[in-house]
Amino acid sequence: MLVLPDREAAEEAVEALRERFAVDEEPQVVRDALAGEDDAEDAQWLVVLRDEDGRLDAAALDEFAGEWDGWREEP
Known part of the structure; x- marks a missing residue:
């Protein structure tokens, strides 16, 4: 999983x-709102x-x- 800023x-x-x-398989893009944040600006993708x-x-x-100011996380 890659975590990206927008x-x-x-x-x-x-x-x-x-x-x-x-x-081989199309990666999924999912919005992940930060805990307690309602503002879409505070979401990670x-x-x-x-x-x-x-x-x-x-x-x-x-x-x-890192090319998109993101990082990789293990599930």
Whole structure:
């Protein structure tokens, strides 16, 4: 799962994931409001991707998420 600062970054990341990592399954973009926050400005956006075969390199995904001021988290 990649955590990104806004929806635009998340949508751009999904497009780039397809190109750079050739992911088989479409990653999902999910809004994750911070606890206690009602303002959409305070939301993080998650890009949820499956890698059941372990093909994706964790370090490469860390670097990739950093391009959008985000980070990778393990589920």
